[in-house]
Amino acid sequence: MTGVILAVDDLKVHFPVRTGGVLIGQYRPLKAVDGVSFDLKAGETLGIVGESGCGKSTLGRAILQLVAPTGGTVSWLGKSFCDAGAADLHALRREMQVVFQDPLASLDPRMTAGDIIAEPLWNFHGNLGRTEIDRRVREMMDKVGLLPAMINRYPHEFSGGQCQRIGVARAMILKPKLVVCDEPVSALDVSIRAQVVNLLMALQREFGLALIFISHDLAVVRHISHRVMVLYLGRVMELADRDALYAMPRHPYTQALMAAIPIPDPDRERAKPRVILSGDPPSPLDPPSGCVFRTRCPHATALCADQTPMLENTGADNKVACHHWREMSPTSA
Amino acid sequence: MGSAPLLHIDNLTVKFTTADGAVDAVSDLSLHISPGECLGVVGESGSGKSQTFMAALGLLAANGSARGRALFHGDDLLTLGDNELNAIRGDKVAMIFQDPMTSLTPHMTVGRQLSEVLIHHRGVSAARAREESLVMLKRVRVPDPERRLAMYPHELSGGLRQRVMIAMALLCGPELIIADEPTTALDVTVQAQILDLLREVKDTLHTAVVLITHDLGVIAGLADRVAVMYAGRIVEMGDVRQVFADPRHPYTRGLLACTPRMDAAVTGALFTIPGQPPNLEHLPAGCAFAPRCASVLDACRNDRPALRGLGGGRFKACIRDDLAHAS
Ligand SMILES: Nc1ncnc2c1ncn2[C@@H]1O[C@H](COP(=O)(O)OP(=O)(O)OP(=O)(O)O)[C@@H](O)[C@H]1O
Ligand code: SF4
Ligand code: SF4
Ligand SMILES: [Mg+2]
Numbered sequence: 267m268t269g270v271i272l273a274v275d276d277l278k279v280h281f282p283v284r285t286g287g288v289l290i291g292q293y294r295p296l297k298a299v300d301g302v303s304f305d306l307k308a309g310e311t312l313g314i315v316g317e318s319g320c321g322k323s324t325l326g327r328a329i330l331q332l333v334a335p336t337g338g339t340v341s342w343l344g345k346s347f348c349d350a351g352a353a354d355l356h357a358l359r360r361e362m363q364v365v366f367q368d369p370l371a372s373l374d375p376r377m378t379a380g381d382i383i384a385e386p387l388w389n390f391h392g393n394l395g396r397t398e399i400d401r402r403v404r405e406m407m408d409k410v411g412l413l414p415a416m417i418n419r420y421p422h423e424f425s426g427g428q429c430q431r432i433g434v435a436r437a438m439i440l441k442p443k444l445v446v447c448d449e450p451v452s453a454l455d456v457s458i459r460a461q462v463v464n465l466l467m468a469l470q471r472e473f474g475l476a477l478i479f480i481s482h483d484l485a486v487v488r489h490i491s492h493r494v495m496v497l498y499l500g501r502v503m504e505l506a507d508r509d510a511l512y513a514m515p516r517h518p519y520t521q522a523l524m525a526a527i528p529i530p531d532p533d534r535e536r537a538k539p540r541v542i543l544s545g546d547p548p549s550p551l552d553p554p555s556g557c558v559f560r561t562r563c564p565h566a567t568a569l570c571a572d573q574t575p576m577l578e579n580t581g582a583d584n585k586v587a588c589h590h591w592r593e594m595s596p597t598s599a
Numbered sequence: 600m601g602s603a604p605l606l607h608i609d610n611l612t613v614k615f616t617t618a619d620g621a622v623d624a625v626s627d628l629s630l631h632i633s634p635g636e637c638l639g640v641v642g643e644s645g646s647g648k649s650q651t652f653m654a655a656l657g658l659l660a661a662n663g664s665a666r667g668r669a670l671f672h673g674d675d676l677l678t679l680g681d682n683e684l685n686a687i688r689g690d691k692v693a694m695i696f697q698d699p700m701t702s703l704t705p706h707m708t709v710g711r712q713l714s715e716v717l718i719h720h721r722g723v724s725a726a727r728a729r730e731e732s733l734v735m736l737k738r739v740r741v742p743d744p745e746r747r748l749a750m751y752p753h754e755l756s757g758g759l760r761q762r763v764m765i766a767m768a769l770l771c772g773p774e775l776i777i778a779d780e781p782t783t784a785l786d787v788t789v790q791a792q793i794l795d796l797l798r799e800v801k802d803t804l805h806t807a808v809v810l811i812t813h814d815l816g817v818i819a820g821l822a823d824r825v826a827v828m829y830a831g832r833i834v835e836m837g838d839v840r841q842v843f844a845d846p847r848h849p850y851t852r853g854l855l856a857c858t859p860r861m862d863a864a865v866t867g868a869l870f871t872i873p874g875q876p877p878n879l880e881h882l883p884a885g886c887a888f889a890p891r892c893a894s895v896l897d898a899c900r901n902d903r904p905a906l907r908g909l910g911g912g913r914f915k916a917c918i919r920d921d922l923a924h925a926s
Contacts, residue, residue, distance in 0.1 A: 317786035425875045455643040455876060456813065460857035460869040467868065482787065485859040489869065512861070526791035528816025529862045530855060532840045535819040542795055543788045545742070546756040562788075 271343055271443055271476060272306040272329070278337035279321075279328050279500075283551060296551050298324040300500040301338070303577075308443065311470065311477040313491030313508070315484055315523070317547055321500040322480045326446045329478065330362055331355065360390050363437035367449035369429030373421040380417035383407065383435045390440060402439065409472075410435045410465055427458035431465070438469060446478045451486060463490055484527050488512050493583075496520045499550050499558040502577060506584035516586040518563045518594070557589065565590055604631035604670075605775055605807050606655070606692075611667035613647070613654045613831075622879045624650045624663070626831045629906070632775065635805040639822030639839060641812060641854075643876050647831040648811045652777050656692065657684045671775075690720040693768035697780035699760040703752040709736075709763055710748030716770050735766040739796055758789035765796060769804070776800075779811045794820055815858055819843060824912070827851045830877050830887035833906055837913035848915045849892045849922070886917070894922055 280295035298321045306312055314322050327333040329340055331347055340347045342358055350358065363386075366372040373382055383403045387394065394402075404414035410431040421429055430450060437445050447466065451459040467490060470477055481487050487494060494511045496504040496519065504517040515521045525541035543562045548554060557575050560566040569589050577585040588594075613625035625647040632638050640648045653659055655669035655676055669676040671692070676684065688694070696702050704712055713732035717723050723731070729748070736744035739762045752760055761781060768776050778797065782790040798821055801808055810821055818825050818839065825842050827835040827850065835848040846852045856870035874891040883889055885900035892899070899918060906916040 317788065427875060456815075456854060457643060457857055457872040458875065460859075460871045461873075463859075464868045464871060484787070485861050488861065489859045489865055508865075522788055524861065526787040527861050528794070528814065528820050530815035530819050530843065530858050530860055531862065532819045532822075532843055534862055535816065540791070540795065542791055544792075546758045546789055547786065 269307040270305045271308050273341040275303050276338035277302045280336040297500045309474045311491045313487035313494040314480045316497035320497040326448050362444045363442040365433045365437050365447045365450045378418050379432050386440050406435045444476045448480045499553050504586045516591050519559050605634050607631040607670040609668040613650050613665050615663045636823045637808040639810045639818035639825040642828030646828040690771045692775045693773040695778040695781045697783045699764040720771050739766045775807045777809045835915045848917050849894050850888050
């Protein structure tokens with residue numbers, strides 16, 4: 267287990283949801299995250315992909331302890347969060363930071379860019395004093411490509427891409443070991459998206475930072491990740507090394523996801539084989555029995571309705587949760 | 600395309616008056632759509648994609664005004680009154696938006712909304728309208744169509760709602776569909792279903808489609824021609840294969856280069872276009888792309904480059920002809 271900084275084991279987040287009807291007190295669990303396990307090494311990027319409602323964001327928030335897990339454990343440097351006291355949690359928060367999707371909405375409109383970026387420093391290193399904090403903020407602004415002269419401007423005076431840079435600067439100012447990025451580039455224009463992806467990769471190299479990069483965009487995830495996890499209805503369908511996953515997706519859902527990404531080349535896009543899944547993802551309140559993907563899976567059998575497939579090793583560190591992965595010819599994307 | 604254009608937008612300028620003054624959201628824009636073809640319109644947020652077609656259909660917000668011409672079968676839509684426009688919209692020209700909830704009425708069943716379109720435009724009986732609605736829902740492969748007729752929009756998933764929108768758009772057999780980001784709000788596997796459906800509509804019904812999107816991949820899969828917009832203007836236009844294989848405008852090249860793609864090896868850093876999309880209120884003199892363009896010359900800052908023909912139906916708005924062709 268060398269270099270593992272974060273270990274997530276059988277993590278579950280179930281939300282009690284009031285189900286309709288006249289009876290008071292009828293609750294059903296919405297299994298947003300249902301038994302997710304993985305390790306993350308220092309300096310590594312784990313991409314987490316899946317469609318809306320698959321539990322990506324909840325998983326990210328549970329790792330950061332922003333939402334309480336219903337089961338399982340999250341350990342940081344070998345120590346479980348469950349055993350951590352308030353003081354430990356405070357210290358842990360310094361080492362794990364977060365960047366959210368909507369750049370403008372996630373910044374306090376009444377604070378200047380400088381105050382937003384400085385806030386974590388005041389919380390954790392208030393004794394540094396105003397001059398030193400100001401110096402560090404300007405240095406970080408420069409690193410993320412913001413003019414330090416803009417330090418006294420308010421969020422609405424920045425573009426979407428610049429607001430996201432403010433978010434990244436704030437996340438980086440404490441030199442954390444892990445940054446969880448929840449759809450950090452989804453709200454950005456294509457030309458700005460590339461700038462922010464490059465920035466995150468450069469900061470990772472410079473600070474040896476680990477990243478959890480949550481996104482529905484498989485092409486961006488491929489670019490930035492070392493390993494990739496594919497989620498569907500709160501469960502891990504596949505978890506593999508980036509190159510292995512993209513060259514040879516094993517799970518029928520991963521295969522369909524990849525086939526669905528349009529290629530910006532008219533000849534290739536029109537010639538590629540179409541794998542069109544039927545229907546929409548089912549409601550997480552009412553997941554199918556057995557394999558949660560079976561209602562849309564072109565390879566489903568009776569066994570799939572009956573038994574939940576476990577994650578199996580397909581070789582090296584790559585895992586897939588499918589009863590029939592051995593019989594399936596892996597498609598190359 | 601040999602046939603006469605279905606829609607010909609000629610020198611369209613769209614102005615909005617705001618508290619800070621007036622902005623030109625669209626400037627001197629000209630394009631045409633021929634019967635049965637799909638024109639892709641691509642560009643970043645705020646580049647004027649939507650407002651171009653909102654203006655053409657008389658749907659601008661109260662603070663907006665349009666100048667120029669939008670000829671549909673030779674009639675200038677910009678001079679038509681509300682009644683005449685209403686007769687065309689939903690009948691000969693249909694629209695599909697990103698969020699179907701904005702165009703579906705929340706408190707009316709799907710069946711009633713579909714029927715009203717037919718009753719309004721075709722004057723058919725309620726029974727006949729219901730029958731035709733059902734046929735259309737089947738055609739766009741809405742599962743369980745009878746049951747859906749009695750449902751309300753919020754009871755449908757995003758993908759089904761978009762199918763209902765497409766069914767509604769197709770009801771009167773339109774000659775032109777304007778689809779504004781029809782799949783942007785959908786999951787990728789559902790997007791693939793909807794794009795497949797649009798492809799089928801185009802191939803079997805020969806309906807002309809304007810496909811507005813910021814996703815070059817979506818354009819690549821569906822469009823015959825593409826118009827690339829930047830700061831309210833078309834900067835490049837032409838056959839989709841030619842433009843993707845050999846983009847001539849530096850902005851088109853940049854957009855293609857900075858899009859990570861599944862069919863190419865992973866490179867270290869992504870190509871980037873420096874800087875940010877321009878603020879329409881403070882456009883620089885000359886070429887609006889000049890502050891971000893790697894090929895900029897002093898001359899680029901003098902006059903707005905006009906969109907000029909390059910032969911073979913290709914156009915670009917850039918003064919430089921000496922840029923090496925992309926490989
Ligand atoms: N009612 C309005 N008042 C003032 N400005 C407006 C109004 N509606 C649109 N605009 C401006 O017009 C410009 C063009 O907008 P448009 O909606 O056509 O962009 P778009 O290319 O469709 O962008 P997106 O990809 O975000 O949909 C933008 O700068 C926008 O802010
Ligand atoms: S377990 Fe069955 S239903 Fe699930 S992905 Fe595999 S083949 Fe499909
Ligand atoms: S006109 Fe000049 S600045 Fe504008 S795109 Fe062409 S080379 Fe670049
Ligand atoms: Mg738009």
